[in-house]
Amino acid sequence: MNSDPLNSDHKPADSTATETPEPARAATQAALATMPEKAAAKKAPAKPSGKKDQPYFDPTPYGNGPDDSVDATQADENAAVTHHSVSIGGAKINYTATVGHLVTVDPSSSKPDAKMFYVAFTKDGAKEDTRPLTFFYNGGPGSSSVFVLLGSFAPRRIKTAMPSFTPPAPYQMEDNPDSLLDKSDLIFINPVGTGYSAAIAPNKNRDFWGVDEDAGSIAQFIKRYLTKNNRWNSPKFLFGESYGTARSCVLAYKLHEDGIDLNGVTLQSSILDYRQSGNPVGALPTASADAWYHKKLGVHPTPTNLLNFMEEVAEFSRTDYLNALKKFPQTDDEVVEKLSEYTGIDKATLIAWSLDIAAYDSRGNSLFLTTLLKSKGEALGSYDGRVTGISSGIAGKIDPNSGGNDPTMTAVSGVYTSMWNSYLNEQLKFTSTSSFTDLNDQAFLNWDFKHTDPTGKQVGIDSKGNIILYTAGDLAAVMALNVDLKVLSANGMYDFVTPFYQTIIDLQQMPLIDKTVRQNLSATFYPSGHMVYLDGGSRTQLKADLAKMYDEATSNHAAMSRIVALQKTTREKKDALSPQ
Numbered sequence: 001m002n003s004d005p006l007n008s009d010h011k012p013a014d015s016t017a018t019e020t021p022e023p024a025r026a027a028t029q030a031a032l033a034t035m036p037e038k039a040a041a042k043k044a045p046a047k048p049s050g051k052k053d054q055p056y057f058d059p060t061p062y063g064n065g066p067d068d069s070v071d072a073t074q075a076d077e078n079a080a081v082t083h084h085s086v087s088i089g090g091a092k093i094n095y096t097a098t099v100g101h102l103v104t105v106d107p108s109s110s111k112p113d114a115k116m117f118y119v120a121f122t123k124d125g126a127k128e129d130t131r132p133l134t135f136f137y138n139g140g141p142g143s144s145s146v147f148v149l150l151g152s153f154a155p156r157r158i159k160t161a162m163p164s165f166t167p168p169a170p171y172q173m174e175d176n177p178d179s180l181l182d183k184s185d186l187i188f189i190n191p192v193g194t195g196y197s198a199a200i201a202p203n204k205n206r207d208f209w210g211v212d213e214d215a216g217s218i219a220q221f222i223k224r225y226l227t228k229n230n231r232w233n234s235p236k237f238l239f240g241e242s243y244g245t246a247r248s249c250v251l252a253y254k255l256h257e258d259g260i261d262l263n264g265v266t267l268q269s270s271i272l273d274y275r276q277s278g279n280p281v282g283a284l285p286t287a288s289a290d291a292w293y294h295k296k297l298g299v300h301p302t303p304t305n306l307l308n309f310m311e312e313v314a315e316f317s318r319t320d321y322l323n324a325l326k327k328f329p330q331t332d333d334e335v336v337e338k339l340s341e342y343t344g345i346d347k348a349t350l351i352a353w354s355l356d357i358a359a360y361d362s363r364g365n366s367l368f369l370t371t372l373l374k375s376k377g378e379a380l381g382s383y384d385g386r387v388t389g390i391s392s393g394i395a396g397k398i399d400p401n402s403g404g405n406d407p408t409m410t411a412v413s414g415v416y417t418s419m420w421n422s423y424l425n426e427q428l429k430f431t432s433t434s435s436f437t438d439l440n441d442q443a444f445l446n447w448d449f450k451h452t453d454p455t456g457k458q459v460g461i462d463s464k465g466n467i468i469l470y471t472a473g474d475l476a477a478v479m480a481l482n483v484d485l486k487v488l489s490a491n492g493m494y495d496f497v498t499p500f501y502q503t504i505i506d507l508q509q510m511p512l513i514d515k516t517v518r519q520n521l522s523a524t525f526y527p528s529g530h531m532v533y534l535d536g537g538s539r540t541q542l543k544a545d546l547a548k549m550y551d552e553a554t555s556n557h558a559a560m561s562r563i564v565a566l567q568k569t570t571r572e573k574k575d576a577l578s579p580q
Contacts, residue, residue, distance in 0.1 A: 055429035056080035056100060060115075062198045062434040066206035066446050069199040075103045075112045077228070080430040083124075086155040086175050088182040094124040095155060095181060099430040101196070102228065104220035113203045116221050117196040119145075119428070121155055122185040132184035132235040132263070132554060135222055137191065139243030141214065142443030144194035144436070146420050148241055152533035153180035153543065154188070156427070158419045160412050160534055163386035171415045173423060178533075178543040183550045184237060187225060192217055193443045196434055210448030211460060211469060215250040219258060226260075235263040235554050242498060242530065245270040249471035252478045252485075253454055263553040264486040265475075266546065269495055269530045270503040272472040272510070274449070280325060282502025283358040284317040285310050287368050288342045289493045290385030296344030296372055306527060310493060313342055314501050321355075328354050344372055369496060381408030384529025385494040408529060453477075472510035479517050486553045489523040490542055495530040522549075 060074045079100025086093055098120045106113045123131065138147050150158045150173075157176040180186060190197045192208035199205045208217045226232045240248035245267040252265055276282060291297050292306060303309035316338060324335045331351065340347045343357060349371065353359050359367045369380040373388060381387035389407030417438070425431050449467040451460035454477040460469045479485050489507060491500035504523060512518055524545050528535035532542055 051083035051096075053083060053429055054079075054081040055431075058100075058196070058430070058432040058434070060196075060432070060434065062117075062196045062432075062437075064193050064198075064205065064437040064440050064442060066193075066209070066442055067204045069201040069204050070115055071201055072112060075115055075200050077101055077103055080428055082427065082429050084155065084427075086179060086181065088177060088179050091182065093155075093181055096122050096124060097155075097428050098122070099424070099428045102221060102224045103200070104217060104224055107216070107220065112200045114192050114199050114208060114217060114220075115197065116192065116217075117190045118187055118221070118225075119149060119154075120185065120187045120225075121181055123181060126185070128230055129233040130235075130554075132237060132550060133225075133231055134180065134184040134186050134237040134239055135218075135225075136186065136188045136239045137218070137244045137247065138241050139245070139247070140194075140439065140444055141191070141209070141243050141247075141447050142194060142440040143243075144190045144438045144440075145188040146195070146416065146436075146438050147531065148239070148533075149188045150416060150420060150423070151531055152539065153178060153239075153546070154186060155179045155181050156423065158412075158415050160415055163384060163529075163535075171419050173419055178539050180543065180546060180550075183547055185234075189218060189221055191443075193440050194437050196432060196436060205443070206446055209443050209446050211246070211250060211451040211471075213448070215247055215254050218247065218251050219254045219260075222255065222260065223258065236260065237264040237266070237550070237553075238262060239266040239268070241268045243271065244268075245498075246272060246469060246471045249474040249478075250451065253474045256478050256481055261482045262478075262485055264488070264549055266488045266490060266549070267503075268490040268532060269492060269498045270489060270506070271498045272470070272475070272503070272506045274467065274469040276502055276506060278358045278360075279502055279505075280356045280358040281317050281322050282505055283496065283499045284321060284339075284342070285313045285501040286385065286493065286496050286499040287357050288313040290369075290380055290496070291342070291344035291372060293386050293494065294344075294373060294380075298341035298344060306493065307525065310501075310525070316342065317501065324355055331355075343368065366496065379407060380496075381529065382406050382496045383408035383531065384492065384534070385496055386529065408531075412531075412534065472506050476510045476512035479512055479520065480514065483514075483517050483520075484553075484556070485520060486549050487521045488545065488549050489521070490532055490545070491523065491525050492528040492530055492532045492535075492538070493525055494528065497530050500525055 056078055058078070060070055062070065077100065079098050082097045084095055084097060086095065101115045101117055103112050104114045104116055105111060136148050137145050153176070155176055156173050159172040159174055191214055192199055193205040199207060208214055238248045238252060248265050248267060249272060252262055255262060271277065288297070289306060289310060292303065292309060295302070297303075320335050321339060324332060324339070336347050336350060336355070339350055339355065343350070345368065353367055357368050361367060366382060369382055369385070372380060377390060378388040381389065383406055387408045389410060420436070420438070424436070449460050449469045450458060451469055451471065453459045453470075453473050459473065460467055462468050475487070479487065489503060491503055493500055507521065507523070524542070526532050526535065526538035526541060528538035533539040
């Protein structure tokens with residue numbers, strides 16, 4: 001593969017990820033099916049001796065509706081504190097888990113405006129000013145951080161049968177040898193209206209449900225965390241997934257404006273330009289990866305290296321396929337034939353779709369995902385095309401976008417729900433009378449996608465009033481201002497929600513001209529889906545790629561000094577402009 005994925009000819013990035021063998025699914029499911037009757041989830045890891053846990057029961061009612069809030073008298077920062085250990089890379093790490101709330105304030109009035117729920121894992125005995133911090137969040141908008149917390153790089157993680165359906169309880173959790181705790185303390189943030197986070201009256205949850213409002217709220221949380229824990233001088237990183245990548249771009253710039261300059265940002269499964277959502281040119285390589293995995297390609301001999309094959313398809317997508325889309329309904333039989341070979345869809349069907357491999361039907365179902373295995377009565381998961389679900393009978397009439405009915409989410413939703421409640425209550429010792437909001441559809445439906453970019457332009461709406469959120473410009477701006485900021489774009493090759501090739505196009509086209517600064521931006525690809533970390537081999541490789549980025553970002557002492565100096569200068573300027 002080309003070693004420069006972000007050059008002008010749109011080639012995908014290099015990666016050392018390896019393909020997952022087809023038999024692995026059956027083997028994994030069989031292993032889960034023969035689990036001991038007593039679930040390992042009930043067995044918590046041993047805690048370091050001599051440290052006493054502090055359980056916490058929270059009676060506060062946290063409403064997740066748009067007009068809900070908590071009373072100002074309930075604006076406390078209580079937390080459960082527990083002590084644990086984990087082995088990473090052969091080394092034992094003692095750590096403290098803190099679960100509770102921080103109270104954020106309105107930046108103008110300094111009055112409390114939100115009570116935000118978080119989970120933090122911090123290494124015991126580490127020196128604060130050299131120990132990195134990483135702030136994690138999912139996307140949605142309207143998602144809590146439970147998915148990235150339980151699945152990716154926390155010290156404990158769930159076991160799934162991905163890409164197969166994870167059988168019902170008893171489920172398992174395990175120590176996570178791929179945890180990032182050896183490189184950084186980890187803080188998982190739940191935005192307002194998710195988890196146990198809520199506005200503080202007279203504010204309402206809906207006041208935080210917008211691109212800029214949300215990023216501002218997360219920025220206030222980070223500032224509060226740094227103050228409460230004496231971590232202002234620690235190296236700082238962001239890790240956002242899905243809509244969380246758009247959030248990271250806006251948040252990184254807002255933090256810079258507040259005098260907080262980051263050392264690194266990880267964008268996993270990116271959506272940085274909503275104008276390109278559903279672009280068939282960006283989606284075609286993912287469709288080809290799905291067809292390759294399910295042995296539906298018309299290419300002979302069948303490619304043996306998925307990464308090399310993706311480069312071939314990307315070349316076709318940005319040239320012959322793009323031209324064919326522009327000329328339709330006029331067609332070139334040779335190009336249509338090649339498209340059929342790359343997707344496993346017959347030529348007549350492709351023409352009926354106007355050659356649009358990313359097209360949807362009137363119910364919002366992807367034509368490609370519901371057609372590739374239609375003869376078997378199955379549909380592919382949009383979040384991970386390796387995953388399949390029954391699409392015949394009544395199952396085919398259930399809205400895949402409602403209640404997590406996409407095959408990918410269905411495959412793991414049971415283990416996530418059960419193990420989060422078990423882990424939170426029994427091991428982290430935080431209990432509440434409120435219902436934990438993992439996904440808040442009300443937040444998504446009420447979200448304000450308008451956005452003011454660093455130039456002061458209203459980017460989130462066009463002349464016709466259509467929402468076209470674009471945040472790659474924010475990323476370009478903060479990278480140009482903080483020339484030492486490292487950015488890693490991590491992508492699953494089977495992700496049809498945020499296709500990896502579209503991400504590359506978006507990054508190539510963002511307004512960042514300086515070639516030296518662009519060298520701080522890298523992209524990696526994995527044989528996994530939207531939640532890259534749910535594939536074991538991909539998670540291990542992503543951890544290695546993250547470790548490399550963290551080492552590069554923190555070992556360059558000159559760059560570290562420049563970031564600290566930039567942060568100090570920005571804060572001094574802001575203080576000088578503030579009313580006395």
